[in-house]
Amino acid sequence: MANSLSAAGAIAQRHDPDRFLTALFAPAVRRERLFVLIAVNHELVRALEMTTSRAIAGPMAALIRLQWWRDVIEGRSAGHELAAPLQAMLGDHTLPRETLLEVIEAREAEAEGLETMQAWREAMLGGPGGLQVAFAQALGEKDPDVLRRLRAAGAAYGAGALLRHLPAVLALGREPFPPDAPPDRAAWLREEGQGWLSQAGRPGLSRPCRAAGLIRVLASRDLSASHDNPAAAQRGLGDRLAVLAASLRARP
Template sequence: MADPAPLSPIAALARRHDPDRFLCALFAPAEARDTLSLLLAFNHELARAREVASNGMTALIRLQWWREAVEEAQAGAPPRRHEVAAPLAAAVRAGTLAPEDLLGMIDAREAEAEEDIPSRAALLAMLRGSSGGLAVAMGRVLDAPASCLPGLQAVGAAYGLAGVLRNTPALAMQGRCLLPADLLATQGLTPADVARDPRHKGTGEAARTLAAEGQALLREGRAKLSGLPRGAVAAALPGRLAGRDLARIAAPGWSAAQPPPPRGLGDRLAVIWAGWRGRA
């Protein structure tokens, strides 16, 4: 039996930094997988803008760098020297990726540069634009019907919300908290309190409230995906992982102080089974 073809550099980058959605992308038509990997790598760079920055202003400068890279590609300027920016510019010039989708993802990430996320509405808006925007961009690459794009956005946002909750301990180690200030206030907490110590009982209560909202968001999205063709199902498959994550977090006994468990066989099988059946 012949060895499988090696991954392209951009696919290897996506698998390393976003293994969840990379697994989902494997259920897309072969000719679209590198473009999906490019979107995943781009999304990772946007997420890193705040992760590696020492302050919010530095994060905004990094996001502006990407905004200018997309705008220059749109204008036909030479691509910037970067392992993601160069292929991204080529995809924009070729019409494979829509600049407005990419710019929307950048704009949504600006909320992470703020000191706090003020409200649940603000958190949801950020997630609809970032993780939800990524799902929409993936759907466009896979020729998802326009009627399904709102559903993909909701499913993508639910996956993003599950990620925020799963990563609460890791963010606290960086001195950060993305849980909304208004919800934490109902538990007598501030985002700074959670960043200092996520073991507060109120942190878990707030997370369970958000998990329930995430489950409702997931139901909303799935209800709008009835016309999603099999070839576009990869854009919706992260919802399978979101459903499992949100159910764990909503269950009694979940602790925001413990790092999330690594992905197990059950998680991978849930994606594989849905992808094989072509069901979102």
Template sequence: MAAPALSPLARIAREQDPDRFLCALFAPAERREALFALIAYNAELARARAMASRPMAALIRLQWWRDTVAEAAARPPPRHEVAGPLAMAIRAGALDPADLAAMADAREAETEELPFPTREGFHAYLRGTAGRFAIAAGRLLGAPAEALPGLEARGVAYGAAGVLRAAPALARQGRCLLPADLLAAHGLSAEAAARDPGAPAWRALARDLLDGGGLAAPPAGRLPAAWIAAALPAVLARRDARRLRRSGLAAPPRPGRPLADRLAVTWAALRRRA
């Protein structure tokens, strides 16, 4: 029997964020489309700076999404492949507009020309982006309030590993999201990420950020099947962290996730441990 065809929104989520798309497949079927809308929305926010020719254009793009979220309950959904389904999910009560607006607010930091001055600012950025995504996903899937801090911590860990993995590519674009005080402490610069991402100093920085910085994923624990999808990115965060501590920021030998990573997510979902 053939697998059911993906919806247009699911295809967008898979293309723009294959990690979270994979995790979303383990959510209850009736919640997946709303989760795909959240994934696609987050991807649109993440693309705002990359798609803009200048920071002001990125800020305008982020404001358009904030307006879309704010008006979702009062106006018909716009004719947009992501904004339309997102507005429907908001109107259905599946997504909290406050979470979505906070995610857009946090992305404004990416429009700055200079890196975060301190680790504290970097942590706040991670909480507002990947951490808030995890909270929004948890709420959507019915996670209780007491579970949200743990989901946020898992999301932050995934976001931190993602920033480290992306550092060489961002450096080639003249951008850097790593905190300036941490770079200085290790005698590094954004440009060095593009020149020699596997240098020992980058391995030391990754260990410092992920371990000393309190950004490591919490230990895996048994979670309800109904909302484990919101926690599954932590499985990838732990695997990424091991590679970053071992190899620094050196790029993987081939694009995309290794099969072992995808199998680890599947096994974690089946065991309900993330």
């Protein structure tokens, strides 16, 4: 499959295999839209990670990179292999610009520092949550209640992914939590993520949009697993089979 992937698909597969896996269950004619969104999201996250020392440089380097992507979304910049397919998708009204701008805003807030638990929650709902809304909209979903549920599912996945990689994140010296977060970070992440999973429920999705709901499966597994062993951060066959089984159950 790797040889037949577009540039966006290759980026998605290499850097975000979870969302890439769920995108494979989208209708073939719409799958590329999801690859583009995954690849762009990778660039937004990368903008944060490329700031080597926030204590020295502050958030400015990340904010400059994020502003460039804001300009791409608003049609003022190009020159990146993802810019043209993203702008095409925005230009044909497949996806509202406001959804992706919300994801940018969440990343900007993260770059500047999330000072309260409420700010952290808003960033999770706007970042990974907003990306899941974009997924659904790119697949044609418009129902506000369904989009609200998928936003919660995306935030739950974000919490679960952070929990899964928490030892590695902390080992790098990153502190992705607000100062007022409880001392037991793992327990807190589980509680927050499970709360979002409850809000998400099982959103009723039309057949073309069902791939957008599969992230909930991975979120549930991450939030219920033990991550004391660093090897637990690696995806296994069980995760992939769980996504496959959920996709089969969703079929009429």
